[in-house]
Amino acid sequence: MTYICTMYEKKLPVQLECGLHLFLEVTSGKWKVDLIWCIHSGIKRPAELHRRLPKASRRLLNTQLKQLTDHGIIIKTIFEQRPQKVEYQLTALGDTLIPAIETTARWGEAHRHILEPLILKQSPSI
Amino acid sequence: MTYICTMYEKKLPVQLECGLHLFLEVTSGKWKVDLIWCIHSGIKRPAELHRRLPKASRRLLNTQLKQLTDHGIIIKTIFEQRPQKVEYQLTALGDTLIPAIETTARWGEAHRHILEPLILKQSPSI
DNA sequence: TCAAGTATGGCTAAATTCAGCCGTATCAGA
């Protein structure tokens, strides 16, 4: 078995019946939505994205940027100048994702006062 | 360390800055959206839900139903008759989730023709 | 009594995602 770039060959089938599964397949990943949002906001370069999301490891950001690229959400442009320069931007498909993200984000904000304590409870002790 | 019901005590902090993280925190889970949708459609009892989602193990369905309950999305009613009977239904909060789910599902369906081949590619071989 | 339906959870291992260390390469400026 040969892997590229720490990518994992899926052994269990992916669920794609419902459109929402497609949405989750694209957006699930610790920093993916943040990356989409940053790029949408004009933050284009890898180092710049990492400065904006300092809690993420550069390693994982690269991995997820690669996945978003593979899923057609963003596009990577490599400027073959010296020194090398890279920029990401949303594709047309990525642009269509923005309103959907805004909808779910508004839902979360509207119910944050209820959700936050419930999520943080997570009953760790007995 | 004592756990209940195979629940896992989280060791890494949860991200809740953005409202979308709240949405994902609630909906991420292999069968959660399906469960929400089935319950929304009037399928209320555990065995009935399992028949509708035969590819899911009853074990995992129970776990995710418990999490949805803990997050205030559904409510569990136990009828103390013989034999015991259980019914789930959406809470008021759960009801508000439906339009958000519909939005993302519509996004997925609208772009399925592009997304599906890209997701299935997942370059497993070199 | 035996099967089959209801409901539930303990347990182990597999699958998957994430964290973090370290190494590579190129280029600019002190």
Add this chain to the structure above:
DNA sequence: TCTGATACGGCTGAATTTAGCCATACTTGA
């Protein structure tokens, strides 16, 4: 030449989620 900036990915192990086997307890009907 040393430092720091750009960019990238191999590798290991921890954290987390999911799969699947098996056991429990109750009730109804054959």
